Amino acid sequence: MMQHTISKAAVVGTGVIGNGWIARCLAQGIQVTAFDPAPEAEAKTREAVARAWPYLEKQGMHPEASIENLTFAPTLAEAVAGAPFIQENVPEREALKGGVLKEIAEAADDDAVIGSSTSGLKPSTLQAYCTGPERFVVAHPFNPVYLLPLVEVVPGEATSTHSVEKAQAIYEQLNMKPLVVRKEIEGHIADRLIEALWRESLHLVNDGIATTEEVDTAFIYGAGMRYALMGPFLTFHLAGGEGGMGHMLKQFGPALELPWTKLKAPELTDALADQVIQGCESQTEGISITDLEDRRDEFLLRLNELLEEFWPGANVSKGPL
């Protein structure tokens, strides 16, 4: 996919997420033109990039990476003109995002890829504001954008296959892990999970069950540590012992009907159980549960050591919660 390699990018909207994209692009030796209407934007961005730089250096940079490759443009049109790749990161309000994307689409090259960092809006909704909507994808990253690898790439109804392929190649060039989301849905995939967790966390505080600190502690030192290596499905595949997900669903399937959260579960039909069990088996094809357990345990041991450095006392009883 070398033909898709880019040497220039435009970033529109330079809050926490926009600045993360800028730092990630610069670290890959890309020339970045940025635009944000706030008067103090450029100074704040340069500060944010300087703060991220040492971590990017430790991670390993492109030989031509330089903080000097960042320019702020006086207008949105000047920022995006001639850029083969444009990433939009303005606040999460449809009318605002739509208006900005309309301007971007008008000023951008015909064959540019236009990505939006929207966390919740659907691509078909946003691309309706654009001329040349086939160039548009949702490309939703995670904070801190310069270090976390995932980007959800979501095509809308009008997005061309060619643009999805170009977008994947561009995000790979940025050393990211693009996950193409096959169906549009509010919140894509990850933010539906994060938001479910967040809403349940808010209920716990709102109902006086726990403080924010107790919720955080309860999550990190059991579940959170596991989720750095394995997602919700693989984690439960291993909780089932040698019987894997099949055994787990038999044992904990009935709990789906209990009020363990404010979220109503889908009915655990045979079809859903099959999908989940087959899914886990296909994910782990050729690796036995025992081998997965060994990998998890070795990982957790090392993660315990790592956490101990970062939150002294994190994984022992004597430390702060």
Place this chain on the structure above:
Amino acid sequence: MMQHTISKAAVVGTGVIGNGWIARCLAQGIQVTAFDPAPEAEAKTREAVARAWPYLEKQGMHPEASIENLTFAPTLAEAVAGAPFIQENVPEREALKGGVLKEIAEAADDDAVIGSSTSGLKPSTLQAYCTGPERFVVAHPFNPVYLLPLVEVVPGEATSTHSVEKAQAIYEQLNMKPLVVRKEIEGHIADRLIEALWRESLHLVNDGIATTEEVDTAFIYGAGMRYALMGPFLTFHLAGGEGGMGHMLKQFGPALELPWTKLKAPELTDALADQVIQGCESQTEGISITDLEDRRDEFLLRLNELLEEFWPGANVSKGPL
């Protein structure tokens, strides 16, 4: 709290969780008596403990730790007699757990601590089956129990303060991080969060949005990596940039009303917003957001390296999803 130091423990029910408790106790030099009615239980437990042992050795053991300190008793009464600490881990059905706890309570010493690993049942419900219910606490661990530090200690209405203190001291002796849950609720704290995540994950598969592997990938490489260090609240405190949680709630509060998950959020009242903002500030007292960001970034950098060892290609575009 040296007066609470134990040298013996009884473990009733030896599935994945019970075996985890046995391994953890043995690693701390404790004599363990186990009971499980399944004929193959002892052989399976010895295999599970042998498998966990090298990880416990690497983590650092008590000088008297030995696999030889495990005995299986022929009856439940013999297993628990004379033990100052008993951990129950039978399947998650109230009638079954209640019956086993009744037997445990009858055979146990008057001043023993009786902990139940129940993931969802309330302590007041379970202790109603026990004579001497003041000795009973829920003590909910996380798989793998021998490596993950968290245990949720939940007293019921009849639990004595003395028993809660003894339980805390015992779990600390087991090198765990006991979190006392102040209010009884189905699923305690952590499993409400895990279950919300799990239910939303099942909806995504059930609605044909994503496969189990896509859900796992979408969760690990963005959110999951962050949750190994910071919980749902602190993560969003940092997503707010220098404005912290206050800014974050202003920006993403409205999203609570959007269908980003199947879970209905609580109304974001001023009182709830205050609790959440004050909570984050008190959790991070004396540490600036910039310092927290530095800690997070350095951690993620190291976690990226660690993940790369365990899932080769995990954090780069070329690897498997």
